Amino acid sequence: MTGEGGAPLAVRDVRWSAGGRLILDGVALDVAPGGTLGLLGPNGSGKSSLLRLLAGVRRAAGGAILLDGDDLAGLPRRRVAQRLALVEQHAETELDLTVLEVVRLGRIPHRRPWSGVGAEDDCAVAEAIARTGLQERLHQRWSTLSGGERQRVQIARALAQEPRELLLDEPTNHLDVHHQLDLLTLVAELPLTSVVALHDLNLAAMFCDRLVVLDAGRVVAAGTPAAVLTPRLIADVYRVRAVVGDDGPGGRPSIRFLPGRLRAPAPHDAAAPSAASTPPTTERTTAP
Structure with missing residues (x-):
C-alpha cells in the first residue's frame, strides 16, 4: 500500500x-x-x-x-x-x-x-x-x-x-x-x-x-x-540575482550568481526591489 x-x-x-x-x-x-x-x-x-x-x-x-x-x-x-x-x-x-x-x-x-x-x-x-x-x-x-x-x-x-x-x-x-x-x-x-x-x-x-x-x-x-531553478525563484527565496543557463551536465541548469544582494522591501517602500521587479539580467539565459 x-x-x-x-x-x-x-x-x-x-x-x-x-x-x-x-x-x-x-x-x-x-x-x-x-x-x-x-x-x-x-x-x-x-x-x-x-x-x-x-x-x-x-x-x-x-x-x-x-x-x-x-x-x-x-x-x-x-x-x-x-x-x-x-x-x-x-x-x-x-x-x-x-x-x-x-x-x-x-x-x-x-x-x-x-x-x-x-x-x-x-x-x-x-x-x-x-x-x-x-x-x-x-x-x-x-x-x-x-x-x-x-x-x-x-x-x-x-x-x-x-x-x-x-x-x-x-x-x-x-x-x-x-x-x-x-x-x-x-x-x-x-x-x-x-x-x-x-x-x-x-x-x-x-x-x-x-x-x-x-x-x-x-x-x-x-x-x-529545470522547472524549479529559475532566476525569479532564486531572487524570491535567496534574495540574490542569478543567470540560469542550460549548459550543466546533460543539459541540466547551471547557475551563475551576480554581485549585489536584493534587499527585502521595507513596508510601504514601493521603490525597493522585489521578486516582482527582478532586473532583466536575472532572466533565464542559454549558453552561447
Missing part, C-alpha cells in the same frame, strides 16, 4: 514548531520511489526539521507523515529504522570505534536483543562497505578520519540498515569540491530512494531528479531542476 498520491513516503499538511516558533507550516509532498529528491531553501527554512520528521526522529504537531499509507507516528520505531535511514549533518562519537564497528551499528534495527551477529548481518555490512569503497579502511579509527571519510562511513552505516529510503542532511557540508562530487555521485547511483538537503544549487541541479524548495517553512516550488 502507498500514500494517497501513490508515493510510499508522503507528507500531508505537516506542521511543526520549536521554541514557540513555527518551523514547518502545512508542508505537503510525495517522495516518489527511486531517484534523488533534493530539499532546497535558505538557512532556517525547515529542511533539517523535515528530514527528522521523515525519519521519525521527531513527531509532527499537525498533519501526518505516511509510510506505505500508514501514519509514521503509529509505527514501531524498529520497523521505521529497518525501512528509513538518516545521515545527519554532524555525526560524532566519544567512543574510539573502527570503521567496521561504526558500519555494524546499522544492523541494530535488524537484531533481536542480546542476539549475536548473524550471516545476514555480515552480508549487509560487507555490501555496504563495498558500495562505499571502504575496504582498505575497515580497521582505521573514527577519530583519524577526515570529514569526507566520516560522511562516507556514515552512509555505509545507513546502507547496512538495508533501507528503501535514505535521508541525508547536508552531506556535502564542509567538504571540498572533489569530495562533494564524489559523495553525491555515490548517492545518485544507489539503488534506492534518496532525499537530500542541500545548499548548493548547482549540485542540486546536477544530481537531483526532482527538487522541493522550502521558504519560511512552506513549500514554494516543486518539480524538475
